[in-house]
Amino acid sequence: MNDNETLFRPLQAGALELPHRIVMAPLTRARATDRVPNAMMAEYYRQRAGAALIISEATAISEQGYGWHGAPGIYSDEQVAGWRQVTDAVHEEGGQIVLQLWHMGRISHPDYQGGRLPVAPSAIAAIGDAHTPTGKQPFVTPHALTQAEIALVVEDYALATQRARAAGFDGVEIHGANAYLIDQFLRDASNQRDDEYGGSVENRMRFLREVITAVTNAWSADRTGLRLSPTMNGYGMSDSDPIGLFTQVGRMLNDFSLAYLHTAESIRPGRIFNDETPRVTPYLREAFDGVFFTNGGYEKQTAAEAIRLGQADAIAFGQLFIANPDLPERLRTDAPLNEPEVATYYAPGSHGYIDYPRFA
Numbered sequence: 183m184n185d186n187e188t189l190f191r192p193l194q195a196g197a198l199e200l201p202h203r204i205v206m207a208p209l210t211r212a213r214a215t216d217r218v219p220n221a222m223m224a225e226y227y228r229q230r231a232g233a234a235l236i237i238s239e240a241t242a243i244s245e246q247g248y249g250w251h252g253a254p255g256i257y258s259d260e261q262v263a264g265w266r267q268v269t270d271a272v273h274e275e276g277g278q279i280v281l282q283l284w285h286m287g288r289i290s291h292p293d294y295q296g297g298r299l300p301v302a303p304s305a306i307a308a309i310g311d312a313h314t315p316t317g318k319q320p321f322v323t324p325h326a327l328t329q330a331e332i333a334l335v336v337e338d339y340a341l342a343t344q345r346a347r348a349a350g351f352d353g354v355e356i357h358g359a360n361a362y363l364i365d366q367f368l369r370d371a372s373n374q375r376d377d378e379y380g381g382s383v384e385n386r387m388r389f390l391r392e393v394i395t396a397v398t399n400a401w402s403a404d405r406t407g408l409r410l411s412p413t414m415n416g417y418g419m420s421d422s423d424p425i426g427l428f429t430q431v432g433r434m435l436n437d438f439s440l441a442y443l444h445t446a447e448s449i450r451p452g453r454i455f456n457d458e459t460p461r462v463t464p465y466l467r468e469a470f471d472g473v474f475f476t477n478g479g480y481e482k483q484t485a486a487e488a489i490r491l492g493q494a495d496a497i498a499f500g501q502l503f504i505a506n507p508d509l510p511e512r513l514r515t516d517a518p519l520n521e522p523e524v525a526t527y528y529a530p531g532s533h534g535y536i537d538y539p540r541f542a
């Protein structure tokens with residue numbers, strides 16, 4: 183089977199019928215005005231509707247979960263209406279899109295919280311700086327969530343799922359990666375609780391299990407995905423046994439019949455997800471029985487090879503989709519690829535966002 187035959191086979195991911203195996207990864211682009219999706223964002227996603235599935239940029243489930251200037255939310259009627267522009271545009275082009283549900287936890291800042299502290303499993307500050315409206319500021323020591331407050335956050339995930347459905351999305355992806363709140367509960371460097379949400383791996387998985395239960399009850403398991411970054415080591419994140427942790431997480435996920443599991447872990451040495459740590463994605467792939475996406479440094483040949491070897495069922499591309507709105511067609515025809523303009527990733531305006539040319 184050649185690369186095109188491998189990449190352009192259909193795939194059933196829960197209720198989602200993917201026409202091929204080239205998925206658009208979630209990409210924060212910071213173009214939302216006052217946290218509300220707009221017409222320019224609708225055009226950006228419309229241009230990329232040829233993806234087998236678009237996973238939206240990370241989207242805050244609540245004001246408490248917000249922490250990145252220019253990112254969108256899904257906790258108000260105005261935001262739902264803004265996202266409806268996006269989903270309508272994608273569907274008009276024959277595409278599919280799911281909303282990534284985001285709570286940043288301690289990777290937020292009081293400037294986003296009306297002066298209140300951001301929240302986390304434990305009162306341990308992240309390492310580094312928050313992206314605030316006035317520039318980078320050091321992370322603060324967060325407020326450790328009480329059990330009653332945890333229940334309210336879980337409910338926020340359910341409410342955000344209902345709003346995503348109302349906004350016309352085809353499903354949701356729970357953001358459990360990249361050092362944000364769910365990831366903070368999973369890892370023993372950021373979760374040092376001594377109650378039923380801390381200590382053992384089973385306890386540290388409890389919050390994730392409750393979120394998945396709430397989200398799938400609010401919609402359905404076959405329209406719910408999950409993203410994990412098992413070797414993410416930024417912001418002071420680490421775990422004493424990442425292979426053991428995420429192997430157990432993968433087995434736990436088999437209880438839910440999710441549409442897919444999606445990992446972010448680069449295959450290129452020296453990139454953010456695996457600088458000094460052995461790759462964990464193969465262990466997750468072995469432990470999880472369902473449809474499996476992965477992302478991180480893939481090109482056409484390496485993507486096809488990973489699928490042929492059974493390492494994944496589909497590959498999510500990030501930076502290549504930024505610069506190539508017609509990426510699947512370019513890969514199919516081996517057309518040359520545009521180079522992404524890194525300086526415009528989070529800059530305001532249309533340049534470097536909706537003005538990349540399609541291949542004629």
